[in-house]
Amino acid sequence: MHAPDELGTTSRLIHLGMVIFGISAWLTGELAEVEEGSRFGYDLHSWLGIGLTVFILLRIITGLIGPANVRFSQWVPLTRERLGQVVDDTRALLILRLPDRPLHYGLSGLVQFLGLLVFTLMALTGSILFVMLEPETEAEGLLHLVEELHETGELLIPLYLAIHVGAVVLHALAGRHKWRRMFFIKG
Ligand code: HEM
Ligand code: HEM
Numbered sequence: 001m002h003a004p005d006e007l008g009t010t011s012r013l014i015h016l017g018m019v020i021f022g023i024s025a026w027l028t029g030e031l032a033e034v035e036e037g038s039r040f041g042y043d044l045h046s047w048l049g050i051g052l053t054v055f056i057l058l059r060i061i062t063g064l065i066g067p068a069n070v071r072f073s074q075w076v077p078l079t080r081e082r083l084g085q086v087v088d089d090t091r092a093l094l095i096l097r098l099p100d101r102p103l104h105y106g107l108s109g110l111v112q113f114l115g116l117l118v119f120t121l122m123a124l125t126g127s128i129l130f131v132m133l134e135p136e137t138e139a140e141g142l143l144h145l146v147e148e149l150h151e152t153g154e155l156l157i158p159l160y161l162a163i164h165v166g167a168v169v170l171h172a173l174a175g176r177h178k179w180r181r182m183f184f185i186k187g
Pocket of ligand 2: 168182
């Protein structure tokens with residue numbers, strides 16, 4: 001069993017998969033159409049998106065039945081005590097103090113959970129579009145709503161990444177190099 005703030009190899013591999021496929025699916029979103037008969041952009045974005053969907057599914061499965069330190073029931077800030085920590089961390093930030101808590105605790109746990117929700121929304125809506133919408137055709141009715149929801153990723157993903165990666169950078173500047181272990185770098 002790992003200490004609460006120490007992720008095992010499987011969890012770190014899943015995170016790496018989300019990083020690689022999540023960022024590349026985001027960067028190729030604008031190319032996701034058939035242009036002058038070429039399906040290249042559409043196929044590229046769709047396959048990267050399917051890669052992301054696989055890793056999101058793995059993270060959801062480990063969140064439901066995986067080791068205690070990654071299981072949602074153990075960390076998602078939905079209890080009074082965990083919400084209290086989120087409030088404390090927000091107050092600390094407002095007076096320019098950087099909270100230092102174990103993985104998943106306090107405000108960072110809330111941000112990580114919201115990030116997973118946003119990526120899950122992208123995976124779900126993207127997969128529905130991939131299966132149900134012929135490229136080059138107009139989406140109508142419910143499928144149009146799915147398409148609109150999918151396009152919110154263009155704003156939500158960079159917003160999440162700015163906060164999540166921004167926090168990692170701030171911790172590194174404060175001498176806490178949390179990213180090294182997360183990306184399999186020793187020390
Ligand atoms: C990181 C998350 C993602 C972002 C930011 C993103 C962004 C976008 C954007 C902006 C478009 C619209 C392109 C346009 O109409 O000009 C799009 C289309 C599309 N995306 Fe994603 N996407 C993401 C993940 C996924 C995933 C996980 C899949 C799953 C296979 C996927 C499948 C598709 C498909 C099939 C289309 C074409 C829909 C159509 O023909 O209108 N995307 N994506
Ligand atoms: C692209 C999409 C990303 C998603 C969906 C994501 C999601 C998460 C989640 C859910 C956690 C908590 C651990 C877990 O429950 O698995 C986490 C932790 C972490 N992530 Fe990401 N992440 C992403 C990108 C990144 C990037 C680009 C970096 C690079 C700086 C990064 C660095 C970290 C670090 C260092 C931690 C550990 C934080 C700590 O020890 O408190 N993540 N991430």
